[in-house]
Amino acid sequence: MRRLRERLAEVYDLRYAAAVLYWDQATYMPPGGAAARGRQLATLRRIAHEKFTDPALGELLEELRPVEEESPYGSDEAALVRVTRREHERAARLPPEFVAELSGHTSASYAAWTRARPADDFEGMRPYLEKTLELSRRYAEFFPGHEHPADPLIEVSDHGMTALSVRAAFSELREALVPLVAEVSGRPLPDDSCLRQPFDEAGQFAFSEEVIRRFGYDFERGRQDLTVHPFATKFSTGDVRITTRSRENDLRSPLFPTLHESGHAMFEQGVSGAYEGTPLSRGTSMGVHESQSRLWENLVGRSRPFWEFFYPRLRDAFPEQLGSVEQEEFYRAINRVERSLVRTDADEVTYNLHVILRFDFELAMLEGNLAVRDLPEAWRERLRKDLGVVPETDRDGVLQDAHWFNGTIGGMFQGYALGNIMSAQFFDAALREHPEIPGEVSSGEFGTLHGWLTENVYRHGK
Amino acid sequence: MRRLRERLAEVYDLRYAAAVLYWDQATYMPPGGAAARGRQLATLRRIAHEKFTDPALGELLEELRPVEEESPYGSDEAALVRVTRREHERAARLPPEFVAELSGHTSASYAAWTRARPADDFEGMRPYLEKTLELSRRYAEFFPGHEHPADPLIEVSDHGMTALSVRAAFSELREALVPLVAEVSGRPLPDDSCLRQPFDEAGQFAFSEEVIRRFGYDFERGRQDLTVHPFATKFSTGDVRITTRSRENDLRSPLFPTLHESGHAMFEQGVSGAYEGTPLSRGTSMGVHESQSRLWENLVGRSRPFWEFFYPRLRDAFPEQLGSVEQEEFYRAINRVERSLVRTDADEVTYNLHVILRFDFELAMLEGNLAVRDLPEAWRERLRKDLGVVPETDRDGVLQDAHWFNGTIGGMFQGYALGNIMSAQFFDAALREHPEIPGEVSSGEFGTLHGWLTENVYRHGK
Numbered sequence: 001m002r003r004l005r006e007r008l009a010e011v012y013d014l015r016y017a018a019a020v021l022y023w024d025q026a027t028y029m030p031p032g033g034a035a036a037r038g039r040q041l042a043t044l045r046r047i048a049h050e051k052f053t054d055p056a057l058g059e060l061l062e063e064l065r066p067v068e069e070e071s072p073y074g075s076d077e078a079a080l081v082r083v084t085r086r087e088h089e090r091a092a093r094l095p096p097e098f099v100a101e102l103s104g105h106t107s108a109s110y111a112a113w114t115r116a117r118p119a120d121d122f123e124g125m126r127p128y129l130e131k132t133l134e135l136s137r138r139y140a141e142f143f144p145g146h147e148h149p150a151d152p153l154i155e156v157s158d159h160g161m162t163a164l165s166v167r168a169a170f171s172e173l174r175e176a177l178v179p180l181v182a183e184v185s186g187r188p189l190p191d192d193s194c195l196r197q198p199f200d201e202a203g204q205f206a207f208s209e210e211v212i213r214r215f216g217y218d219f220e221r222g223r224q225d226l227t228v229h230p231f232a233t234k235f236s237t238g239d240v241r242i243t244t245r246s247r248e249n250d251l252r253s254p255l256f257p258t259l260h261e262s263g264h265a266m267f268e269q270g271v272s273g274a275y276e277g278t279p280l281s282r283g284t285s286m287g288v289h290e291s292q293s294r295l296w297e298n299l300v301g302r303s304r305p306f307w308e309f310f311y312p313r314l315r316d317a318f319p320e321q322l323g324s325v326e327q328e329e330f331y332r333a334i335n336r337v338e339r340s341l342v343r344t345d346a347d348e349v350t351y352n353l354h355v356i357l358r359f360d361f362e363l364a365m366l367e368g369n370l371a372v373r374d375l376p377e378a379w380r381e382r383l384r385k386d387l388g389v390v391p392e393t394d395r396d397g398v399l400q401d402a403h404w405f406n407g408t409i410g411g412m413f414q415g416y417a418l419g420n421i422m423s424a425q426f427f428d429a430a431l432r433e434h435p436e437i438p439g440e441v442s443s444g445e446f447g448t449l450h451g452w453l454t455e456n457v458y459r460h461g462k
Numbered sequence: 463m464r465r466l467r468e469r470l471a472e473v474y475d476l477r478y479a480a481a482v483l484y485w486d487q488a489t490y491m492p493p494g495g496a497a498a499r500g501r502q503l504a505t506l507r508r509i510a511h512e513k514f515t516d517p518a519l520g521e522l523l524e525e526l527r528p529v530e531e532e533s534p535y536g537s538d539e540a541a542l543v544r545v546t547r548r549e550h551e552r553a554a555r556l557p558p559e560f561v562a563e564l565s566g567h568t569s570a571s572y573a574a575w576t577r578a579r580p581a582d583d584f585e586g587m588r589p590y591l592e593k594t595l596e597l598s599r600r601y602a603e604f605f606p607g608h609e610h611p612a613d614p615l616i617e618v619s620d621h622g623m624t625a626l627s628v629r630a631a632f633s634e635l636r637e638a639l640v641p642l643v644a645e646v647s648g649r650p651l652p653d654d655s656c657l658r659q660p661f662d663e664a665g666q667f668a669f670s671e672e673v674i675r676r677f678g679y680d681f682e683r684g685r686q687d688l689t690v691h692p693f694a695t696k697f698s699t700g701d702v703r704i705t706t707r708s709r710e711n712d713l714r715s716p717l718f719p720t721l722h723e724s725g726h727a728m729f730e731q732g733v734s735g736a737y738e739g740t741p742l743s744r745g746t747s748m749g750v751h752e753s754q755s756r757l758w759e760n761l762v763g764r765s766r767p768f769w770e771f772f773y774p775r776l777r778d779a780f781p782e783q784l785g786s787v788e789q790e791e792f793y794r795a796i797n798r799v800e801r802s803l804v805r806t807d808a809d810e811v812t813y814n815l816h817v818i819l820r821f822d823f824e825l826a827m828l829e830g831n832l833a834v835r836d837l838p839e840a841w842r843e844r845l846r847k848d849l850g851v852v853p854e855t856d857r858d859g860v861l862q863d864a865h866w867f868n869g870t871i872g873g874m875f876q877g878y879a880l881g882n883i884m885s886a887q888f889f890d891a892a893l894r895e896h897p898e899i900p901g902e903v904s905s906g907e908f909g910t911l912h913g914w915l916t917e918n919v920y921r922h923g924k
Contacts, residue, residue: 239495
């Protein structure tokens with residue numbers, strides 16, 4: 001086990017070093033650093049990959065089979081060997097030439113997308129996307145025996161889920177959501193003009209950092225910086241950072257991105273230090289991770305008890321803008337449900353429909369039932385059916401998300417909706433065990449909820 | 463050559479990645495990140511060392527001997543093979559176990575020093591320093607044939623210099639400086655109270671960044687952040703950053719640290735892009751590097767022409783503090799010469815005596831002519847003789863600099879004084895070719911000087 005942990009520590013040192021370089025790139029790096037940074041990141045990732053797929057690691061894992069078999073399934077020892085083997089075997093199945101081809105293609109595709117999206121040029125992206133689809137199918141072929149070509153791709157981010165199991169859950173969800181959205185949309189929209197005023201950036205930061213400090217995000221083991229697309233990142237259990245963005249005239253940013261990313265970050269801060277430098281040190285899966293961010297962002301951060309405590313404080317911070325806005329008006333504004341075109345701007349009710357559309361299209365493309373050239377029209381058609389809105393441009397349609405242009409087709413989106421589902425399940429379980437939670441939240445206390453999540457989710461890592 | 467450059471690019475990607483991690487550690491890293499960061503840095507440096515000392519690189523360099531021999535000495539091709547071979551052979555001579563022992567010892571020693579210095583506890587540091595001396599002697603033994611045990615250590619930072627050549631230069635300098643200091647010290651001290659007032663930090667930053675922008679430091683390929691011990695660092699030719707510190711009630715900080723580090727950084731920004739990812743991409747030696755920082759800090763930044771342009775601007779920025787201070791009074795204040803105890807606070811005249819003391823003691827310790835236990839008394843004695851002052855504590859004496867507690871004894875200090883000497887030589891050469899430089903400086907123009915340095919120093923890298 002010592003030798004296994006030494007090898008893994010080296011891999012994780014390289015991966016976390018890459019994470020630092022990525023964080024710097026997204027926050028402070030001057031423009032001139034871009035070219036070299038891409039190369040440095042590629043080198044670190046390549047060496048980490050080489051070391052993680054080293055056949056000697058495979059042999060070591062074979063030697064450790066008895067340890068795994070003699071230890072209880074839920075023990076740290078068995079889990080470490082099992083999860084490492086799973087990830088090692090998956091990584092080792094991909095030939096280095098394929099990894100290099102995929103990586104080179106996605107870099108080129110992403111660079112093209114950053115130009116094509118503002119230019120609304122789907123046709124320019126079509127050859128890239130067709131190549132991505134071909135590479136995604138080839139990816140699946142390295143994992144023979146799968147039921148659906150999306151399965152090996154889903155497995156990467158959401159271990160244990162398959163195209164069929166996700167499809168079943170999503171169909172049910174969609175059947176319930178489409179009529180719900182239609183019904184909500186028939187009603188008058190709450191006025192959210194109170195959110196769209198000029199709010200001083202420093203004041204917004206101070207307020208949202210005060211909130212997440214109360215949640216339990218530890219600033220001694222993290223920090224927040226500005227970026228374009230907010231993310232959370234981990235360099236060790238002692239250093240888990242978040243980033244947020246600031247939008248002029250919108251109280252929702254940085255507030256909700258900060259709450260969202262703090263959920264991811266508290267998960268990673270809460271992982272047992274005993275797993276440091278191993279695959280067990282990271283949050284379980286994309287879906288479970290997203291469940292933690294959405295729980296704090298939505299189930300806590302958009303709830304009445306939360307704003308009972310925080311709204312008077314927010315109003316004190318911005319008396320000019322909010323002095324005449326009642327708490328209920330504010331509460332309705334931040335919970336406004338509206339049929340819209342862009343996933344990342346969508347509210348809690350419509351959000352999952354955007355995700356399910358993308359998931360269904362990933363499966364259809366991999367199955368050969370949807371050609372890349374037909375994607376824009378299929379997008380418009382489906383959006384009309386599910387949400388009753390139609391994008392006028394591909395920029396606000398099929399070109400809006402980076403995922404397919406910066407990765408594979410398949411495995412990219414299911415985690416967002418699975419996370420929403422699980423966030424409600426986790427929150428419900430916490431409330432059943434601790435019915436006092438809403439009362440505590442309305443006093444600005446989050447210790448019971450944070451403690452329950454640490455005990456039942458965070459500390460277990462993967 | 464292509465294969466050589468590929469191997470070197472990988473090594474430099476790892477080294478620059480380590481530099482990013484170090485920069486982050488010294489600027490933004492939260493306290494909780496320290497333990498893992500130390501490990502991550504050690505891993506990156508170890509892998510870079512392994513790859514740079516790989517025997518396959520040695521074989522490749524042998525294959526390239528004909529290229530080197532057939533190319534002119536000053537050509538890029540010959541220089542690349544020659545410098546790479548020199549550094550490869552030097553690194554390859556050190557057994558990995560020795561590198562690990564030295565690295566482990568210096569980490570422990572540095573950690574102990576950070577506690578022993580505030581406690582003024584030389585006796586606590588003595589065993590560490592004795593071990594450091596032993597390791598420094600063993601270091602030298604891996605390079606048989608040297609004239610003096612300091613030579614292999616000096617070679618690392620100041621290629622081509624030896625203990626004897628440096629000693630000769632320093633003796634001459636010291637003989638001239640000691641009477642000069644005595645003479646200056648007999649005169650009344652200029653009043654520098656105008657510098658010791660409360661100056662708004664943001665205003666100081668804005669002013670010093672405006673100065674270095676005019677010098678030619680490119681903020682598109684760099685940035686400045688706050689730290690404790692200022693340094694310049696390079697992640698690529700397109701990303702060369704500086705750090706500075708801010709002191710309450712002292713106009714000299716961040717101003718002079720910023721000017722100093724900008725000199726290092728302009729050197730690195732000015733290296734030809736053709737050398738990227740090779741040993742040629744870094745500034746020549748510690749001495750030459752220091753000559754560039756001291757040139758901008760002292761020969762430009764403390765000169766009359768410089769302040770003719772900038773003093774009215776500085777006074778506009780701080781009218782309350784400087785409104786009644788005449789330019790000449792200010793000029794004399796920032797050029798005040800004073801016998802003092804601490805090297806990093808010393809003025810231009812006394813500074814080199816602090817450095818020469820350390821250099822002489824390094825040689826004497828390596829020769830066995832000065833025992834570690836006699837160091838504090840020798841320090842006091844020498845300082846009394848050279849500067850006429852005596853530290854009351856070891857904290858302000860032998861414990862003041864981190865170098866011996868965080869590296870070897872030998873090779874650590876000569877570059878500072880060599881840099882001062884060369885800064886005057888380079889500046890003099892520039893002025894002989896361009897007598898218009900002082901006039902330009904007094905108009906806030908630095909293009910001719912920056913251009914001359916780029917042409918004659920910067921672009922050549924190593």
